[in-house]
Amino acid sequence: MVHAGMSAHDVHWLCVTHFHGDHCLGVPGVVQRIARDRVRHPVRAVYPGSGEDYWRRLRHAAAFADTSVIAEHPLSGELDGVGPLTARRLSHPVESYGYRVQEPDGRRMLPERLAAHGIRGPEVGELQRTGSVRGVTLDQCSVPKPGQSMAFVMDTRLCDAVFELASGVDLLVIESTFLAEESALAKEYGHLTAYEAGQVAAEAGVRRLVLTHFSERYGFDDEPAFTAEAHQSFTGEIITARDLMRIPVPRRQVHTPVK
């Protein structure tokens, strides 16, 4: 978090996919940073319920002045509509969840329309809240703005939940542990190949695909092979993730009507 320029005050959710070490051993540092920096807002912690023992140990891994802001949400099955978050059970040797964050749809105000109707200052807020001001409606001064969405799919075989989570998202961060030549190993250990990651992105209509979680059997020099393989099944934008990289969720296109 320090190297990434992330403050503990930026954290509102802790979403643990599963309790294999490479996916959860960072939890104590994050929890203790939240406590030490006196974060006041609630932080929701979502994790596989069958791993409650692991969660307890990670939550209290060392002596520190504890915090009361962390609200625990152990998952069993699935979680729908807790704020912007959806969780779906994946297919992995231990209970594992993928997550999707969906921003609600909104409207973008059109300054020239507001000006034409003489609406300014506090009236703009009133129009947004109530839907009309002096007989002028919100529709006349704004256009729909679809919310942005992203999915985080870590450690799974191909299954329906993967497609459901990724459906139409602007950004998909997905594991691609193996190349297709090792697809037998991928199935056995509950992982995806780069080709399958691309297949998900193509079928789900993803806009930006981010590949990560490459097996240690491959080196840095092999990374272009992951991108190339995913491009066989997905023609859109593909990014190979590196530590500390910041990847924006692509903006939604808003179509401004012709006057």
Ligand SMILES: [Zn+2]
């Ligand atoms: Zn795992």
